[in-house]
Amino acid sequence: MTAASAQRAQELRGLLNTAAHAYYVLDAPVMEDPVYDRLYRELLELESADPSLVTVDSPTQRVGGTPAEGFSSVRHRIGLLSLDNAFNAEELGAWYGRLLRVLDREPSEGQPRPALAMVGELKIDGNALALSYENGVLVRAATRGDGEQGEDITANVRTIGSVPLRLQLDQPPAWLEVRGEAFIPDGVFDGINADRQQRGEALFANPRNACAGTLRQLDPKVVAARRLDFFAYTLHLPDDWQGQRPTSQWDSLQWLRDAGFKVNPNAELLPDLDAVEAFFNSWDGGRRQLDYATDGVVVKLDNLRLQDAAGFTQKAPRWAIALKYPAEEAPSKLLRLTCQVGRTGVITPVAEFEAVPLAGTSVSRATLHNADRLDELDLHAGDTIVVRKAGEIIPEVVRVLKELRPTSAERLQLPHTCPECGSTLVREAGEAATRCINSSCPAILRGALRHWVSKGALDVDGLGSKLIEQLVDRGLVQSIADLYRLDAALLSSLERMGQKSAENLVSALAASRQQGWARQLYGLGIHHVGEVNAKALAATFPDADLLQTAACNAPESITAVFGIGDEIAQSLQQWFANPSNLQLLNGLREQGFSLALSADEQRRAEAASSERHLSGSTFVLTGTLPTLSRSQAKELIEAAGGKVSGSVSKKTSYVVAGDEAGSKLTKAESLGLTILDETGLQALLGSPQSA
Known part of the structure; x- marks a missing residue:
């Protein structure tokens, strides 16, 4: 050179x-x-x-190299949470009220709500991406995935011209995380489908699906040919970066522009909730003139310091919400009512109707949720119904056009017996759900097996729905534990199963025994215990016996786990009280499952617990601390085993108060609670003996 x-x-x-x-x-x-x-x-x-x-x-x-053999999984430096939705002004107002409460800015009775500046951004109907830069250079691009982990699609994202390969900054930060939306413009999408039609290939249903499929192409040259675009909307900078740091979401958008990103030009700084509603209404018609799909407006609290104070739930930021436009509706003729049996035995009525096009796809089925919804709609055989996509994703029946109802039409109701096993259905007082309570019901078993082998649980490759149906229908598998009694000879005798596939499945099942306790717990399919809750429970209760003892004898120890409430504690108590579930646990142990943390996991948990001297203590944060952000203080408390709550009560252990502390401090003083400033909190965090 x-x-x-x-x-x-x-x-x-x-x-x-x-x-x-x-x-x-x-x-x-x-x-x-x-x-x-x-x-x-x-x-x-x-x-x-x-x-x-x-x-x-x-x-x-931007385009180079040979096609990839697959995509590797990568962990996001900063998680990609989804947004909560609002579908009207009332729900938007309710979100704003919750935001004021968590910020301790609720007005006194009879006083108007304080106005907080917000930013309105069009909600692009595309695919979320996480871009990682180091010293100004793009080093990784990943899909959202489950919010914690996504797929590395860097080679594909390099083909997007509006994604800078190098930041246009003289002194870039050591690292930068950018979030945004990849999409295919409508005009480009029409051209892609026209080309596919000429070649006799299946057409894409809509730009969003086309974009998602394109990003997962193994050949970057195919991605480049489809001319994807990208809008950036969020950035994350190192805490110790000395450059010019934005203090608001509005400033963040300009920072992104200055760094070389394409930012949607239709964002607006809005002084109050009335301005948000006006912005939302103004784009209801205007969005149809855009060259890309948008199904709503994202509303974000502008002040980044207040965003930090508001924090997050386990699934979404409290400081932002997606305000969605009413979904497109279409009439159709009801053909029949069928019922599905879920893995927990819940019976879900499903309306099947003449196919109608909605939001770019053909729709012919919609869930009716439960018996109450069925009664509310007053469905009759042969009714003409109005169908829409809730959030432009899930089909739903909105109403019945009763004036078009056939004469003497029969009213439709849920059956009295399970459509799968014939058992009498049960609906407990106060519950919306109707259930089959026969634990041997084939539908419940099929659902339990599908959940057990799913990606978030035991992640068993090669055991799909069709094979599960064969195993259950032939009586070869009557519980999850029976999966581990299968051998290659038996499996290879099944339809569409060769010897090699059978051997691979037996190997995959054997390997799944090594999955961690959290995945095993999630795989059991206990009502309300999702992946996040399973991880929290597994870290606190290192084996199934300890969890059972806590659930049955000390439910307060369950709810003491951060993020776990009474509903989950009650569900665990009910699950462990069922003899068939205890029989399942014994069967899994016989098949080599520990149902406990591994030795390595146990050592890590013990090391972590030695630093968790604030276990059992509940904290409430209010006001602005001198050096710690709200999220930093929360992380430190939780790392030490404490729980951070949003409201003050007699059960609160400590209230940490900073500048501009509001009604929470007043209430804490009236209850005689211990109040700490930042110095006191730091002392408590650093002194296990004082806890």
Whole structure:
């Protein structure tokens, strides 16, 4: 490599990246196509002659390399949570009320609500991406996945012209996390489908599905040909970065623009809730003129300090909400009412109707949830119904056009017996759900097996729904534990199962015995115990026996776990009280399952518990602390075993009060609770003996 070649390559990269930013992001070309092509070829020739000149931010690396064999799973540095939804002004107002309460800014009775500045952004109907930069260079791009882990699709995202390979900053941070939405513009989508139609290929249902499928293509050249676009909307910077740091969401959007990202131009800074509603209403019609799909508006608290104070639930930020537009509706004729039996025995009525196009897909089925909803709709055979997609995703029956009802039509009701096993159905007082309580019901067993082998649970590859149906229908599997009694000879005798597939499945089942206690617990399918709750419970109760003892004899120890409430504690108590569930646990132990933390997990848990001297203590944070953000204080407390609550009660152990502490401090004083400032909190965190 000569110095002249290296200097020229650097110069060409700068010219080409600047031109790409002007074209893809600013929509203001600064270079004619022939000039760009000539410079691009010159850079390509330099890099071909001397591969050491190739850098990850080179424009030649947007599309390159051989197709991938698959995508690896990566853990996000910062989680990608989803947003809670609101579908009308009342639900928006309720969210705002909750936000004021958690910020300790609720008005006194008879006083107006205080106005907090918010940012309204169009909700792009695409696919969320997490972009990671190190020293200004794109090093990784990943899908949302489950919010904690996604798939590494860096090679594909490099093909998106509006994603900068290098930040346009003189002094970039050591690392930067950017969140945004990849999408296919409507015009591009129409062209893709036109080409597919000419080639006799199946058409994509809508731009969002096309984008999702494109991002998971193994060949980046296919991705490049589909011309995806990208809008950035969130950034995360290192705490110790000394550069100019945005203090609001509005400033963050400008920071992203300055760094070289494409930001949706239709965002607006809104002074109060009335302005939010006006912004939302103004785009109801205007969104149809855009060249990309949007199904609502994302409303975010503008002040980043207040965002931090508001914090998160386990699933979503408290400081943001997606305000959705009413879904498209269409009439259709009801053909029949069927029922599904879930893995917990819940009977779900399903309306089957003549197929109608909705939000880009053909829809012919919709859940009716339960008997109450069925009665509310007053469905009769042959009714004409109005169908829509809730949140433009899930089909639902909105209402019945009774004026079109056939004469003498029969009213539809849930059956009295299980459609799968014939057992009498039960509906307990005060419950909306109707259930089959026969634990041997084939439908319940099939659902339990599908859940056990699912990706978030035991993650058994090769055991799909069709094979599960065969195993259950032939009586080969009557419980989860029976899966581990299967051998390759028996499996290979089943339909569509060869010897090699059977051997692979037996190996996959054997390997699943090594999955951690949290996955095993989640796989049991206990009502209300999801992946996040299972991890929290497994960390606190290191084996099934301890969890059973706590659930049956000390439910207060269950609810003491952060994020676990009375509903989960009650569900665990009911589950362990069922003899068939205890029989299942014994069967799993016989098949080699520990139903406990492994030795390594146990050591890590013990090391962590030695530092959790605040276990059993409940904290409430109010006001602004001098050096700690609300989320930092919360993380420190939880790392020490404490629980952070949003409300003050007699059970509160400590109230940590900073500047501008409000009604929570007043209530704490009236109850005689222990009140700490930041210094007192730090002392408590650092002194196990004082706890």
